[in-house]
Amino acid sequence: MAETYKIVIGLEVHVQLLTKTKLFCGCRNKFGLPPNSATCPVCLGLPGSLPVMNREAFRLALKAALALNCRIASHPGHPPGFTKWDRKNYYYPDLPKNYQISQYDLPFSHDGWLEINVARDPKKEFTPKRIGIIRAHLEEDAGKNTHDESGRGGDTRVDLNRTGTPLLEIVSHPDLNTPEEAITYLEEVRLMLRELGVSDCEMQEGSLRCDANVNIHVPQPDGTHHETPLVEIKNLNSFRAVGRAIKYEAERQYEEFRKDTRGEYRFGKWLKETRGWDDTRGQTEGQRHKEEAADYRYFPDPDLVPVVVSQEQIAAVKAEMGELPQQQRSRLVGQYGLTAYDAGVLTAKGRRTVAYFEAVAAAVGDGKTAANRMSDLIFPALSDRREEIDAFPVPPAGFADFLKKTGPLSKQDRVHLLGHMLDHGADVDRAMEATGIKPQTFDEGTLRAKVAEAVAANPKAVADFKKGKDAAKMSIVGAVMKANRGVPNDVVRRLVDEELAKA
Numbered sequence: 001m002a003e004t005y006k007i008v009i010g011l012e013v014h015v016q017l018l019t020k021t022k023l024f025c026g027c028r029n030k031f032g033l034p035p036n037s038a039t040c041p042v043c044l045g046l047p048g049s050l051p052v053m054n055r056e057a058f059r060l061a062l063k064a065a066l067a068l069n070c071r072i073a074s075h076p077g078h079p080p081g082f083t084k085w086d087r088k089n090y091y092y093p094d095l096p097k098n099y100q101i102s103q104y105d106l107p108f109s110h111d112g113w114l115e116i117n118v119a120r121d122p123k124k125e126f127t128p129k130r131i132g133i134i135r136a137h138l139e140e141d142a143g144k145n146t147h148d149e150s151g152r153g154g155d156t157r158v159d160l161n162r163t164g165t166p167l168l169e170i171v172s173h174p175d176l177n178t179p180e181e182a183i184t185y186l187e188e189v190r191l192m193l194r195e196l197g198v199s200d201c202e203m204q205e206g207s208l209r210c211d212a213n214v215n216i217h218v219p220q221p222d223g224t225h226h227e228t229p230l231v232e233i234k235n236l237n238s239f240r241a242v243g244r245a246i247k248y249e250a251e252r253q254y255e256e257f258r259k260d261t262r263g264e265y266r267f268g269k270w271l272k273e274t275r276g277w278d279d280t281r282g283q284t285e286g287q288r289h290k291e292e293a294a295d296y297r298y299f300p301d302p303d304l305v306p307v308v309v310s311q312e313q314i315a316a317v318k319a320e321m322g323e324l325p326q327q328q329r330s331r332l333v334g335q336y337g338l339t340a341y342d343a344g345v346l347t348a349k350g351r352r353t354v355a356y357f358e359a360v361a362a363a364v365g366d367g368k369t370a371a372n373r374m375s376d377l378i379f380p381a382l383s384d385r386r387e388e389i390d391a392f393p394v395p396p397a398g399f400a401d402f403l404k405k406t407g408p409l410s411k412q413d414r415v416h417l418l419g420h421m422l423d424h425g426a427d428v429d430r431a432m433e434a435t436g437i438k439p440q441t442f443d444e445g446t447l448r449a450k451v452a453e454a455v456a457a458n459p460k461a462v463a464d465f466k467k468g469k470d471a472a473k474m475s476i477v478g479a480v481m482k483a484n485r486g487v488p489n490d491v492v493r494r495l496v497d498e499e500l501a502k503a
């Protein structure tokens with residue numbers, strides 16, 4: 001069946017940079033300070049004050065741009081690396097200068113891409129897709145208005161602490177085609193920027209914000225397609241909201257398209273519409289139509305000198321960038337024989353988790369086992385204990401020792417033992433002593449007799465196994481393990497195979 005329509009999505013992501021101070025003044029860049037306590041004449045826009053660029057902000061932005069495979073300020077008619085600051089003029093109560101310092105026609109970076117996994121089942125396969133980046137530019141954030149929504153006619157308060165915070169705007173090409181792809185892209189951007197120390201990307205605190213540009217292409221019988229007018233969705237305050245809003249908006253646009261018999265909607269009465277996402281009601285609501293592009297009267301900021309990024313600067317930032325998530329995933333697959341999914345899980349948990357994994361893998365000499373046991377045992381424990389890997393009481397060497405000594409045990413026994421180690425701070429030997437859970441030495445003849453008993457006692461499982469149901473075999477393995485605590489799992493599996501072959 002032909003698809004009813006294709007969704008076309010471009011994302012504009014704003015991230016606040018993790019600098020100590022603001023972009024053009026020395027005020028603190030920190031979330032949660034008392035209102036208007038981090039301001040000065042520069043960020044308040046008082047007459048006579050002059051901005052000075054924060055080099056650290058520029059360095060962090062450059063790092064992000066290089067990680068996004070962007071070209072650095074390569075503009076025809078200008079020297080390589082030449083970029084400048086522009087004033088974007090508009091009035092808003094949280095913008096005391098009446099203009100925002102941003103970058104207009106010569107952004108410091110542009111024409112990049114980011115690869116994401118768009119496999120239908122990302123647990124099983126890796127299907128790469130490159131999402132184009134139109135540009136990434138640096139600008140200052142505005143302040144924040146807080147409206148009294150009690151309905152009692154209270155005040156609107158303006159907090160200018162955020163004014164002048166360094167903000168990186170990353171604009172993607174409309175290369176995303178499903179809500180899931182949009183979320184995957186955002187997760188990848190967030191992971192990368194966190195790993196690079198560029199931004200903490202906390203959506204609740206507003207250090208990562210996202211607007212989605214969405215429309216749909218409806219195929220026509222003659223092979224062409226109709227495009228609905230572009231809608232920019234604002235107020236997206238979680239990745240989940242991004243996914244829901246895109247899905248809602250695509251369906252809404254398709255309904256509009258179907259109802260539109262006079263062709264007004266489909267033939268672009270509006271250039272672009274801005275709609276806000278209402279998360280509680282689960283719908284977008286019209287805010288304004290743009291009949292033409294807004295005119296911000298951009299002009300070069302006369303108070304700031306243009307910046308020329310040198311090849312040396314680019315090389316220096318590249319040198320300190322380290323391994324990016326994408327490179328890390330493929331290295332983990334190549335070096336340790338992990339599946340793309342397992343490599344993805346480790347990478348998504350951050351560099352420190354990967355370092356822990358690599359230490360364990362080296363100590364036990366088996367990457368797959370290290371990855372599997374971390375997924376089975378450590379990740380659930382960390383989430384129960386609300387801990388980060390750095391604070392995990394069992395260091396990599398201790399966990400490797402645990403794996404070597406508990407290899408033959410069942411998963412339940414390992415969970416129990418590790419739990420004891422976490423609660424009592426003991427090493428694996430003392431935990432085994434205290435709990436009595438330890439690998440038992442069984443001579444193979446005795447164990448084979450137990451397996452034969454279990455096979456004889458489970459005629460249905462044997463019959464199912466003969467019909468090709470592998471799960472039936474595991475039920476016999478499970479029964480033997482349960483009745484004979486501490487026997488080596490791998491030996492039991494082999495013996496069950498052998499006894500089933502005879503049955």
Ligand SMILES: [Zn+2]
Binds near residue numbers: 027039
């Ligand atoms: Zn300031």
